[in-house]
Amino acid sequence: MSKPVKGTERAATGKAPVVVVAGGGTAGHIEPALALADAVMRLRPDAKVVALGTERGLENKLVPARGYPLELIPPVPLPRKPTPELIRLPLKVRDSVRKTREVLDRVGADVVVGFGGYVALPAYLAARGRVPIVVHEANKSAGLANKVGARFAARVAVAVPGTPLPNAEVVGIPLRRSITALDRAALRAEAREFFGLDPDAPTLLVFGGSQGAQSINSAVSGAAKDLADAGVGVLHAHGPKNTLVVQEFPGKPAYVPVPYLERMDLAYAAADVAICRSGAMTVAEVTSVGLPAVFVPLPIGNGEQATNARPAVDAGAALMVDDADLSPAKVAELVVPLVTDADRVAKMGAAAVGMGHREADETLARIVLEAARG
CATH class of the missing domain: 3.40.50.2000 (Glycogen Phosphorylase B;)
Structure with a gap:
């Protein structure tokens, strides 16, 4: 044998x-x-x-x-x-x-x-x-x-x-190669149709990791009227264990809540700016695809999420907000002007390109x- x-x-x-x-x-x-x-x-x-x-x-x-x-x-x-x-x-x-x-x-x-x-x-x-x-x-x-x-x-x-x-x-x-090879501009129309988003409005992508983030959920949904009044569409992944009820504003770009994003490539393609946590994987993905971000580091652990975000912030590709400072007013004050400033969005996206491996x-x-x- x-x-x-x-x-x-x-x-x-x-x-x-x-x-x-x-x-x-x-x-x-x-x-x-x-x-x-x-x-x-x-x-x-x-x-x-x-x-x-x-x-x-x-x-x-x-x-x-x-x-x-x-x-x-x-x-x-x-x-x-x-x-x-x-x-x-x-x-x-x-x-x-x-x-x-x-x-x-x-x-x-x-x-x-x-x-x-x-x-x-x-x-x-x-x-x-x-x-x-x-x-x-x-x-x-x-x-x-x-x-x-x-x-x-x-x-x-x-x-x-x-x-x-x-x-x-x-x-x-x-x-994933679906991320590193992503052509956001080429997929934008398909991505926005896939999620039911306005095809032309500046769009904010919101997510808090695979399980969602309650502080991000509350702050962004609480600023829904400010976002609608500014003509901003929203794709918001709130987490499978959370619920999110958002007031609709007829005639304004859609605010689309979803439990989980199966197609992150399409989510990135649909967005102009993201607001999210700054886990190592998240930072690597958003910088790889050239998506400007507002990072809200998880306020527990040994501070690694703030450390993860720092290089992108220093490069001009992202902003960072402490979780304790995040509120609907902060979203209205900081995020809305960013999403609606096409030139600033383009400069931040260009700064992100080439940061990763x-x-x-x-x-x-x-x-x-x-x-x-x-």
Whole structure:
């Protein structure tokens, strides 16, 4: 009887590589993982990409929709700082690592790629000493999972310079080709028709991440009359767990509320300006497509969202407003004059172009495939 081919042996014999991506939880972790998966398949059409996730994560919706198999593992709650309990691997962590290791063995993983969060940590621990690991960190301040994974990773990729992880290589954030290749002007008419927006009115795109943001929802919807009076149309993604009731103003451009944006490419194409949070993925996308933005950093954590937004603000491509200062009056005072100033919008959009790493997906894919070859 022939021996089963281990992961690194499979890669060495030239057989199709098996790439396992761990990026569950929020869209900020999942979308870069899926962008990488797409790039791997472009470079190696014979490859197999498997995603790890948990029952409660957004990956249950996003991963199957993109055509990739999803393997579920128990989530591991992450403290903000290393603790003796984490180092001693409590029962919950051990159980998740054991089940993750079973998945890696069953699919024949050649490489594990982690993007941080509560799915990445058990993946790193399960792969350690068995399967090569590649870590990708989107934020300048690395999360705990990636700090752990980077200690024994074959390669460490980061989005921005100065990220304090060992042997870090700056590659940017992997983005979908539907975003990096987006021609907003060419798609504008189609996009506005798709969402039921006024074809000619200056248009504001509002979103607060995959789950929405209540402060942004309240401030912008509260300024609906000011926006309508200024002739501004609005596309507002308020989050699937939130509701948004907005007064209609006959004869004015439409204010269109939606729970979630399945087609972010069309949303970006329809808009002239965005008001949104400043997660690393969001900043990378809006600057990549040249969309001026008003960033409202999430007011919790270690301030990474403000750090994410700062380069775009300094380049003249965006404005930044503290969450505590956001109100309907602030929207009327700051956002309405911006959206209606075509020259200013054009200058800010031009400033955004070239800020990002448009080839980050394939750059990271090559790193991953090299690691899979051992």
